[in-house]
Amino acid sequence: xxxxxxxSKIYPATDHTKEVFALKDVNVKIDxxxxxxxxxxxxxxxxxxxxxxxxxxTISKGKMIFNGEDITEYAEHQLRDIRRKIGFIFxxxxxxxxxxxxxxxxxxxxxxNSVWKNVLGKFSxxxxxxxxxxxxxxxLIEKLKVRADNLSGGQQQRVAIARAVVQxxxxxxxxxxMASLDPKLSDVILGLLKKFNxxxxxxxxxxxxxxxxxxxxxSRIIGFNKGEIVFDGKPxxxxxxxxxxxxxxxxxxxENL
Amino acid sequence: xxxxxxxxxxxxxxxxxxxxxxxTVILLQVVFISFSAVEFSIPKLIDGLPNMWKFLKGLFxxxxxxxxxxLEAVIITIQLALIGTxxxxxxxxxxxxFAARNLTSEKSIIGKIFRWFTQLIFNVTRSIDILIFALIFxxxxxxxxFPGVLALAIHSIGMLGKLFYxxxxxxxxxxxxALESVGASKTEIIxxxxxxxxxxxxxxxxxxxxxxxxxAAVVLGLxxxxxxxxxxxxxxxxxxxxxxxxxxxxxxxxxxSIDYLSSKLRKIVL
Numbered sequence: 212x213x214x215x216x217x218x219s220k221i222y223p224a225t226d227h228t229k230e231v232f233a234l235k236d237v238n239v240k241i242d243x244x245x246x247x248x249x250x251x252x253x254x255x256x257x258x259x260x261x262x263x264x265x266x267x268x269t270i271s272k273g274k275m276i277f278n279g280e281d282i283t284e285y286a287e288h289q290l291r292d293i294r295r296k297i298g299f300i301f302x303x304x305x306x307x308x309x310x311x312x313x314x315x316x317x318x319x320x321x322x323x324n325s326v327w328k329n330v331l332g333k334f335s336x337x338x339x340x341x342x343x344x345x346x347x348x349x350x351l352i353e354k355l356k357v358r359a360d361n362l363s364g365g366q367q368q369r370v371a372i373a374r375a376v377v378q379x380x381x382x383x384x385x386x387x388x389m390a391s392l393d394p395k396l397s398d399v400i401l402g403l404l405k406k407f408n409x410x411x412x413x414x415x416x417x418x419x420x421x422x423x424x425x426x427x428x429x430s431r432i433i434g435f436n437k438g439e440i441v442f443d444g445k446p447x448x449x450x451x452x453x454x455x456x457x458x459x460x461x462x463x464x465x466e467n468l
Numbered sequence: 469x470x471x472x473x474x475x476x477x478x479x480x481x482x483x484x485x486x487x488x489x490x491x492t493v494i495l496l497q498v499v500f501i502s503f504s505a506v507e508f509s510i511p512k513l514i515d516g517l518p519n520m521w522k523f524l525k526g527l528f529x530x531x532x533x534x535x536x537x538x539l540e541a542v543i544i545t546i547q548l549a550l551i552g553t554x555x556x557x558x559x560x561x562x563x564x565x566f567a568a569r570n571l572t573s574e575k576s577i578i579g580k581i582f583r584w585f586t587q588l589i590f591n592v593t594r595s596i597d598i599l600i601f602a603l604i605f606x607x608x609x610x611x612x613x614f615p616g617v618l619a620l621a622i623h624s625i626g627m628l629g630k631l632f633y634x635x636x637x638x639x640x641x642x643x644x645x646a647l648e649s650v651g652a653s654k655t656e657i658i659x660x661x662x663x664x665x666x667x668x669x670x671x672x673x674x675x676x677x678x679x680x681x682x683x684a685a686v687v688l689g690l691x692x693x694x695x696x697x698x699x700x701x702x703x704x705x706x707x708x709x710x711x712x713x714x715x716x717x718x719x720x721x722x723x724x725s726i727d728y729l730s731s732k733l734r735k736i737v738l
Contacts, residue, residue: 265649287653294651305642310664318660322651329652330659371646378650 212381212414213241213264217273220259220438233259235438236273243381246408246415248425251435251457257418260435261384264416265297266290278381295322298375298383298413302390304367308360312351312370315359316342319377345373349403365396369403376407382414383407390420397421401428422454526709527716534711538699538718545695545722548613548688549681552620557674560625563589564632565658571636586629594626598684602691616693620681628677635669636662671737675730682726686719696722 220234234256241247249257262268263275266282274283277293285293298319306315320338321329328334334342346352349369351362359367368388375383385404389397401417405428408415419425425432426446434442434449434457442453565571567586572579598619605615643661652660689697696719703711 267645267648291651291653294649297649299646299649301642301646303642305646307643307646307661307664308640309668310660318647318652319650321647321656321660326653326655329656332659374646374650 212243212278213239213416214276215239215260215263215273216276218260218263218270218275219272220256220263220268221271232438234263237438237440239433239440239443241382241414241416243414244408244412245431246405246417246429247431247433248417248419248429249433249435250419250422250425252460253420255435256438257435258386259438261299261386261416261418264382264384265294265299267299291322295378296381298378298380300368300371300375300383300385300388302387304364304371306359306367306370306374309358311356311358312346312362313339313342313355315370316346316373316377319374322378341379342373342377345377346370348376348406349373364392365399368392368396368400372400372403372407376411376413380413382416385415385417387418387420389424397424404428422449523709526707527713529710530713530717531708531710532714535714538696538715541689541694541696541699542718542722544613545685545689545697546682546726548616548685548693548695549620549678552617552685553624553674553678553681555617555621556624556628556677557670559621560590560629560632561670563625564629564636565662567629567633568636570639570641571654571658571662586633590626590629590633592626593622594630596623598623598688599691602688602693606692611692611694613694616685616688616695619688619693620684623684624677624681628673631673632666632670635666635673639665668737672734675734679726679730683723686723 215237218234218237219232222228222231222233224230237256237260249260251257259268263270264277266275266285270283274281276282278296280293282289282293307318314332317334317338320334320342324334324338343352343355346355349372351366351369351373354362354366359370362370371388383404388404389400392400401424404415404417407413415429417425417429426449429446432442432444432446432449433440434453436457436459441457442449563586566579566582567590569583572583601619601622602615605618609615609618639662643665644657647657647661685693685695686697686700689695689699690701692698696715700712700715700719703709703715
């Protein structure tokens, strides 16, 4: 379903920096329905990898295949068709703060409607029903008309999850979705992702830095180190030695921090 | 390299002090020359005091009989400011999206040209005063409120446009990314991620500009653009100070109440 072939993301050298490989020859294949956790240090290329899948990042070398199509070189207008099938959940929720919860979730339907209908804000009855359905699923139906900035952080992230699932996506990419929340809420957020993974058969790719959560929720774990995949396997195969390998840092880099 | 760094501290302090003294002398010269250039003179001011007293005495008692006429002129002044502000907002609103750095792509040359051009329009219209525009338009379309409206509108485009595009440039990028991630096009991103964020600011700036335009519209009457300023000018030239006094009272009441209203409204939208 998602396949990266020799995928590299290179930031070219500037006057002050050397050329940086954010991703280096990444080869990975992810099947429909998997719950994959991606672990690694910050700067290891986890976010870059997710953003290459929905092409929010350009790809320097190699290929990205989504649903059998090579999307590496897709132009802006072609991206609409694949992006509507890929939900994205951000660390900072990224809701539109001064519009209602319902309208925030309806934004997830934009990729399916004509531009002028979206601009006029004319969503079909079906879209509104779907939005309400998923707002109910994340437990916020009583907040339907509330402005997004009147919600707590955890509630905002649940709205963001509803916005992603209302896209009826094949995959949801979640980039550190609990990193800016109270740790108590992690199970709520991940529980919702797990639920949509098993009930709606949505593939989940989760960037996470707490290994316990990766082990608890996912069926597969991928470890990144300096843009390269250094581990790919079942949660049970992840022993102390491999974890150390994934989180290995050069002494020199540590000094620079 | 290292030799240059080791400056003798005493010498350095001395040149610093000398620079300060020199700068002070130059500034004093400039101020002194300017005072004499504008023919500033205290005796002249004292000589003029009796005239000023005569004028102030003439203001009382205010003649309320012309109040209906004053009210009519005030309404024209308000209409002048309102139409001028609306016209400028209608033009500045779409242009500001071309001027904002974060909406035009860095690579596109057409985008750059548009941005440069709209910013030029804003800077030029903003830097030419309303009165100068009024003089130009009076000579083009004749006396009356119409040239006044044009002057207000053109000048306000610059200020509103600048405020508009600057508030677009400071939006939170998060919602824009979220819209991109669901597959939204540029128009849809503007509609759902940009507009909701900037609209409260746009309304607030509109009200603020209306407030300024009320004051400007009063002055515009003096150059023949109608309204309360025009009436004031007429009675001044006839030396009918009792009528002038009621006009001045009305102007003060108008400006204060519009200021109050607009600040109340702005608090609501922000």
